Amino acid sequence: MAVKRKKQVMSMKKKRHIASVKNMPAGTRIFSYICLLWALIVALVPLIWLVLSSLKEDPLARPGFQLPKAICLDGYISTFRDLHVLRYFGNSMFVAGASVIISVVMISMSAYVVARMEFKGKTLVSILLYSTMFIPATALTYPVYNLINNLHLYDTRGALILIYSCSGIAISFFVIKNYYDNIPRDLEEAARIDGCGYVQTWMKVIFPIARPGIMTAAVLAFLNNWNEYYWASLVLITREKLTVPALLSTFTTAFNTNYNGLFSAMVIIILPPVLLYCIFSKFFIEALSGGAVKG
Numbered sequence: 353m354a355v356k357r358k359k360q361v362m363s364m365k366k367k368r369h370i371a372s373v374k375n376m377p378a379g380t381r382i383f384s385y386i387c388l389l390w391a392l393i394v395a396l397v398p399l400i401w402l403v404l405s406s407l408k409e410d411p412l413a414r415p416g417f418q419l420p421k422a423i424c425l426d427g428y429i430s431t432f433r434d435l436h437v438l439r440y441f442g443n444s445m446f447v448a449g450a451s452v453i454i455s456v457v458m459i460s461m462s463a464y465v466v467a468r469m470e471f472k473g474k475t476l477v478s479i480l481l482y483s484t485m486f487i488p489a490t491a492l493t494y495p496v497y498n499l500i501n502n503l504h505l506y507d508t509r510g511a512l513i514l515i516y517s518c519s520g521i522a523i524s525f526f527v528i529k530n531y532y533d534n535i536p537r538d539l540e541e542a543a544r545i546d547g548c549g550y551v552q553t554w555m556k557v558i559f560p561i562a563r564p565g566i567m568t569a570a571v572l573a574f575l576n577n578w579n580e581y582y583w584a585s586l587v588l589i590t591r592e593k594l595t596v597p598a599l600l601s602t603f604t605t606a607f608n609t610n611y612n613g614l615f616s617a618m619v620i621i622i623l624p625p626v627l628l629y630c631i632f633s634k635f636f637i638e639a640l641s642g643g644a645v646k647g
Contacts, residue, residue, distance in 0.1 A: 399622075406615035427616025435599065437620060444595040447509050448577035451516035456570045458517070459524040460562075464554055466525075467532035468540070485522035489582050500587055511587045512595070516577045523576075524569040531565025532558070564634075571632050575625050596621050 376384070405411040409424040431437050465471075466478060496515060505511040535558060543553045559566070581597040588594055591602075600621075603614040 402615055402622075403619055406612065406619045409612060411611045411615060424612065425616075427610075427612040427614075428620070430613055431617045431620060435602070435617075437596070437599070437617070439592065440594055440596045440599045441624075443509065443593060444578055444597075447512045447516065447595060448574050451513045451577055452570050452573045454513070454517040455521060455524060455573055456566060459521055459569065460528050460559075460566050461554075463525050463529040464532055464558065467529050468537075481525050482522050489519075493586070496583075497586065506587060507589050507593065509588075509593060512584060515583050515587070516573075516580065519580075519583075520573050520576045524573055527569040527572070528562065528565050531562045535561055567632060571628060574628065578625060579621075 401417060404417060404420065405415075406427055407423050407425070408414050408420040409422070409426070414420065466474060500506050500511045500514075503511075503514075505514065539557050539561070540553050543557045548556060579597060580595075581600075584595045584598040585601060588598060600614060600617060603610045603617065
């Protein structure tokens, strides 16, 4: 019954959405379609260019959107056969996954405290967390590098896990806290009447409701960590420990650049994030809609 009811609600929402689009004034509807078309062009054109370039034996000889004379898969073959890209995929998966688990658990708990409890310095804590969004990585190079050396973590995956767990916390905090703010306090009060403490209330009541927001923050953090190049190239020097983005530097030397292999590797690298978004897209939609809990 619950599943059937949920499908009916989703169907009603979809019908209301379609009706609202049809009822738009003609000018507004045309402008909306133009904006949507422009967004698709901006998003898809670079990907199409990248895929076409990866299939050319010499991308510089036939630049842009010119079709290849013959499909060349040498770049893909060499990426898997010679570079053992699956090893670097494993490194990226381990580092990104471990750092996401640490950061999301840490941020989801702290966001709950800030969203639900009153204490001195609450506003200051929020400001300090959000301010980290505006600090460039280059400004933190020396202190982070010095810290990694003092902890004897240089050239280890643990160094990247430590850095990634503390980076991007502002975005995760913003997403999760806003989701908490949309959850009625009545649910928590009812749980406490039943004898639940703060931890039990969060685990049994808040977490199931806030799961789309927490999953969205986790996916965003994973994508950021997966695509990160600066810290990975700075703290890792052993080739076997490199992550996938840092691997791209191996295609460029002081004398030449293997563009066919570089573009092929870039196509391979972007596939996991795309698949990840396709799998968890419903959590993004639910999180962006505010959870539809209030009201």
